[in-house]
Amino acid sequence: METFPFDERYIAGLRNRDPAVVSHFIAYFKMPLWLKARRQLRSQDLAEDAVQETVLRVLRYVRSGKTLDFPERLPAFVHKTCHNVGLEMLNAQGRIVRTQDPGPDPTDPRPDAEIQVITEERKQMVRRILARLAPKDRELLRAMLEEMEPDELCERFGVNRDYLRVLVYRARQRFRAELLRAEGKDWVSGRGAG
Amino acid sequence: MDHSEAANGHAVERYLLGEMTETEAESFELHFFECTVCTEELAAGALLMENARALPAEEPAPGRVRSAIAPWWRRPSFATPAFAALALAFAVAYQARELALLNQPQTVAAYALKSGARGGPQGNAIPAGKRNTEVRVDLPDASFPKYQCDLYGAGGQHYFSLETEAPPAGDPLSIRIPRGLQAATYTFKVHGVSGSQVGPESVYKFEAFKP
Numbered sequence: 001m002e003t004f005p006f007d008e009r010y011i012a013g014l015r016n017r018d019p020a021v022v023s024h025f026i027a028y029f030k031m032p033l034w035l036k037a038r039r040q041l042r043s044q045d046l047a048e049d050a051v052q053e054t055v056l057r058v059l060r061y062v063r064s065g066k067t068l069d070f071p072e073r074l075p076a077f078v079h080k081t082c083h084n085v086g087l088e089m090l091n092a093q094g095r096i097v098r099t100q101d102p103g104p105d106p107t108d109p110r111p112d113a114e115i116q117v118i119t120e121e122r123k124q125m126v127r128r129i130l131a132r133l134a135p136k137d138r139e140l141l142r143a144m145l146e147e148m149e150p151d152e153l154c155e156r157f158g159v160n161r162d163y164l165r166v167l168v169y170r171a172r173q174r175f176r177a178e179l180l181r182a183e184g185k186d187w188v189s190g191r192g193a194g
Numbered sequence: 195m196d197h198s199e200a201a202n203g204h205a206v207e208r209y210l211l212g213e214m215t216e217t218e219a220e221s222f223e224l225h226f227f228e229c230t231v232c233t234e235e236l237a238a239g240a241l242l243m244e245n246a247r248a249l250p251a252e253e254p255a256p257g258r259v260r261s262a263i264a265p266w267w268r269r270p271s272f273a274t275p276a277f278a279a280l281a282l283a284f285a286v287a288y289q290a291r292e293l294a295l296l297n298q299p300q301t302v303a304a305y306a307l308k309s310g311a312r313g314g315p316q317g318n319a320i321p322a323g324k325r326n327t328e329v330r331v332d333l334p335d336a337s338f339p340k341y342q343c344d345l346y347g348a349g350g351q352h353y354f355s356l357e358t359e360a361p362p363a364g365d366p367l368s369i370r371i372p373r374g375l376q377a378a379t380y381t382f383k384v385h386g387v388s389g390s391q392v393g394p395e396s397v398y399k400f401e402a403f404k405p
Contacts (some may be wrong), residue, residue: 032233035223043217085291117245118245119245123245123248125245144211150211168211172242178351181350181351188233188234188237
């Protein structure tokens, strides 16, 4: 990914729809946004919607002529926007009567910030990583990845939190190495191998 | 939160396992929105979790489903003991040969690696295809009781992972590779482990060349 400093020129590039700057903005922020939204919303579908909505809102903000007093704080601004989008989505989920979606703005189509999360190849990688582990660690990691409560896991498997962290650390290092080998250095842009 | 706080405090694992308070999580998020290294580490963990969660619905894997009318030689009543006997015969023969080799005096070709995460192998070169190759690295921080070692290929492929006791004080960490290495560029990574403490990673790039 080409690197750009977050400065006045970068904001101007977003405002003026400079293709290189807009592409960088989306490629740079979509993964952090997805990670943040995934934690906040606890739903992969909602997280992906939140990424799209956040990118769209930030682009609309700068294109409306507004600016940032401190352009170097663009990441914090994007984070805050995502947080607000997440809260709105949680509130909307809590309401029984849902308002009708007004649909996308015809003059400002939704940016392509789709993230390919689950792919056949990645599932195979997970199978390989699990297969290489000792049976107890395999069962433990599997239960952990399926979001069993850490305290419950520790009790059931007779391990402590430190053991869980080291197990996750090693598994993700192996997964990262496999992602890099299979999908190249741009795997983090979230497109996956299909 | 800055990068060293995130790395030393196992922020990635704690964030993934939901162990952070809301304030801590937000502070880490503000950091990784500016840090591509932490984003990448976290993304690997999150994608691992999502893809693992997508697995159970498919189990058992299609390759493990047996046909109800398998031919006689594939039926468990015949195939299992026959395969076990065959495997045992091979294992005994193989072990006998390996034990005979192990019991003979052998020379070890040891090579010290210089650290360096970026660029090329930086002068670290060892001959390829040589049995009993040993790589030795000086540990920048020798205070850990154990060390995790991983060997990767140039394309990021993972060759092996092993945890070893710390070497005696002042000695390098040595890893013997009995069958040697194929000619290629490799990255050897080492980090200390002490309970939940994971030390900074040392990276050693080297090239195995055909003599």
